[in-house]
Amino acid sequence: MPQVEFSNIVKRFGRVTVLEDLSLTVQDGEFLVLLGPSGCGKTTLLNMLAGLQDVTEGTITIGGRDVTDLDPKDRGLAMVFQSYALYPTKTVRGNLKFGLSAQKLDRAEIERRVTWAAGLLQIDQLLDRKPAQLSGGQRQRVAIGRALVKNVDVFLFDEPLSNLDAKLRTEMRLEIKRLHQELEKTIVFVTHDQVEAMTMAHRIAVMNGGVIQQIDTPDEIYERPANLFVARFIGSPAMNTLAARIETSGQAIAAIHGPSGVRMDLSDYAFRTPPKHGDTVVVGLRPEHFIVGETAEPTGAVFTLPVRYTEKTGSDVTMFLDNGEKDLISVRFDHKHHHVPITGEAPPVWFPKDRFDVFDAASERRI
Amino acid sequence: MSTQATTAATAAAGVRSKARKKKRISGSSITIMVFLTMCAAFVSVPLYVVIVTSFKTMDQIALGDVFALPTTWTIEPWITAWSEVCAGMTCEGVSHGFWTSMKILFPSLILSIGVSSVTGYALALWKIRWAGTFLFVLFLCAFVPFQIIMIPLVVLNSSIGLFGSIWAVAIVHSILAMPLLTLIFRNFYKDVPEEIVNAAIMDCGSFWRIFIEIILPMSANIMIVVLILMITTVWNDYLIGLTFGGVGTQPMTVILANTVITSFGAVKYNVDMAAALLTAIPPLVVYFALGKFFVQGITAGAIKG
Known part of the structure; x- marks a missing residue:
């Protein structure tokens, strides 16, 4: 399983510098949470890893392979978005299949993966429905399923739980944790919710103003905050x-x-x-x-x-x-x-x- | 208790006064009613005259009472208009023009909607260099009146040997419509949630696959708006058909005009009216069939979640 490495990343939008010389390593199979207030650059960092935004300076490697200038689809990643981002005109099955048929996999393999993911997420009965006919929690499951079927080693989550109500959020939190334990894939998870970060992460990278303030285990971050920002943000x-x-x-x-x-x-x-x-x-x-x-x-x-x-x-x-x-x-x-x-x-x-x-x-x- | 009773009483009084207010017709609403009635009459009275005249015999028309219902209903003028009436030297009725218009309509629709939807999609959802400048130029082009560029276009058309053919008319229609249609599509696609596009880009990097499988199925509403817009513009056009169509390739509107100005002896008003109605039917059919979706399409952009 690959490790993800950001080295000396700089990101500017015009004259505004969002990230200045940021380096970060995500270990194999690790569940890393990027935590910070809105506008701290955590989503920008994730989008750059996904290839949705260009890197101004610096390199990103996944498993030793330089992916800085690769197309998003060639990076071996799958991403779950905040708004679920399901294709509204496709059925659940169509949503799961779209990325696979683009990879030109044969039909039996596609069927096998869709069935596997649907079983894992308990969405078997929903396969022929359209996203509009699903509840928020079901949509989120489908969005996760769409990432799972791609059978990649690194999963990216962009605030996936913030559109759910409190009860569902707790459920999905456990669900994602369970999936991570079962599949042992590397996960980079962006959130502004400290409870999500504390409960799910192996390590948390607390970000503010484009700078990583502290990167450590949840316990360490809670017990020994590195600076006042972390101390005030957590808890x-x-x-x-x-x-x-x-x-x-x-x-x-x-x-x-x-x-x-x-x-x-x-x-x-x-x-x-x-x-x-x-x-x-x-x-x-x-x-x-x-x-x-x-x-x-x-x-x-x-x-x-x-x-x-x-x-x-x-x-x-x-x-x-x-x-x-x-x-x-x-x-x-x-x-x-x-x-x-x-x-x-x-x-x-x-x-x-x-x-x-x-x-x-x-x-x-x-x- | 007493306070409750008073509130109930005031509430009842409120309802009553409201109800009374509703019944009274104020001066301003009378003005509006009269104005609207005049507007309706302005369109419907001539339409009534056209319809009844087309069913009258020439003998009755000669009497001169334009508002009277036909004494004997006849569909003879309609048949004459469709297949026999003369437009200039040819006497094939307006049916010939109908088929020519159809032959112009379909290539124009496919060409203009095809090109402008893809361009709009590219401009809205992909990072295109100079996209802003390009949009501004399109915006300017959308406001250039056709009459200004008509003569250069004719010269251009004849130099590539298209002038006078159905394709000349269809291509000129498509090109003139493209700036506006591209802007319409671009604005519609700009509202597609960014995350859906990002998800599609991560799933499959292909420009065409994303367009055909994800974006196009989401465009039903705007397609209907654009279809109605294009069908009515192309079908009702007279000037482009007249200038770019040659003998035998002129659309129905031009044939209609020629029919009306060609006369041997007495002017056959009933045939002229029938021909005019025949020409107006296709856009009407489109409106009635797609009108419901048209309104949905216009409002869809406003409240899209």
Whole structure:
């Protein structure tokens, strides 16, 4: 199975540079997710791999073969589009067959592949229907089927689930994961939905402004975000980020948040480059790591701030604390373990000592 | 309770006042009715006269009451018009012109729609160098009046030996229609979702296969619009047929005109009317048969999902 390699890719539209010197390797059989906000260049990157957009500079290889200037159909890829892009006048069978008859395969082989894909995706009964007679989920299955029958090694998905409703999206997510496990093909999957990325990917490449911010496993990206952008982009509700000043005294190192005066004990934090006394840093605290009420864990900080308002979402509660700045601190907890505070109340909220993320204030990188 | 009752009462009053308003015919609507009636009469009264006259005998026409119904209905004028009436020196009726028009119509349709749909498809969905400039030139061409380029076209036609043949008329029709048709097709294909085209390009890189298998089957609506447009233009044309058609290759409209101006003795109004109606029938048939699709085709572009 081939590995996909982007080397020093530059993409310009007229004078606007979308991607600047981007390099990325997708391993054999890997499920790589390109994740980022809209306009970050992830779809452009995918389209360039597919051959639908030209590369301004740089090369793309698939399995060692330079495909930079090849026609899309000769690259050995199959793509699933956001809007399904089924051929409206063809039946499901016709949709599946079109790419194969263009490859001049013999009829028995085409039949065999169509039957195989239809069985795999449970669309056997729909083969003689037109796309207009299918539901959203069925259309998406047909679109995936159209990619599967081509029997290629690399599959491209361009936000394929964003047109589905929440329930179907979860179903199709599992479905795609199952197909990947069964077929073991290389998949490049573009999305702006972090849940899709976290649940499906082997590795996630988080992109912003045409630059890959971090490429790592979902766990690593969640636990150790490389910079502030990744830290704020991954996780829901978003990570709280507090600007603070470093204070050192002997072995002890702490960050003091100015407006609230909260002291965050960073003695257990694994610094890459330890900051000096008086440096300004940004400390990240994930809302779900807070502990409301009593705890036996070693705590790194205690917040006793007034509650502005609370939001209940089923089992969880998110409360927003006023820390004297524009952005409130969000704290998520299970309301079975603690009663939901009312507005104005200031319950003590603890943050575990080993859960901090610290970033340099100027470079926004993790330190 | 009392508040509910009041709201119900006001609602009822609202309905009543609305209903009352509907019944009253205002001054402006009377004006509109009169205007529309005049418009309708403007077309339908002459049409009525043409139809009744074509069924009258010459004796009754001589009496001069144009609005009267035929005292004795006769289809004699229709038969004469179709197969016997003289146009200039030939006396074969307008039927000869009918067949010539058909022979002009089909090549013009195939040539103009064939070339312009492929050009429109290429301009809309493929990356073509200078496509913008080309479109602008087409746009300009669509507005050049035929009369301006008529004489150069005649010279051009005769120099390649086409002048006076059915093909001359058909080709001139096709070429003159192409700029407009290409623009129509190009605008229609521009609305084909980009992802469908991308999917097709990834499945099969062939320009022609994508056109024939994917794009053409999606074009039914616009094809009907263009068909109606072309059939009526080509069939109703007089000037191109007159200038480029030779003896025996002139379309029905030219034959009709010659029939009407050729007379031996008394003018046979009934035959003239019948001939005119015979000439008008084909576009009418097309409208009635395809009119429903025509409206669908026009609106399809507006709300296409």
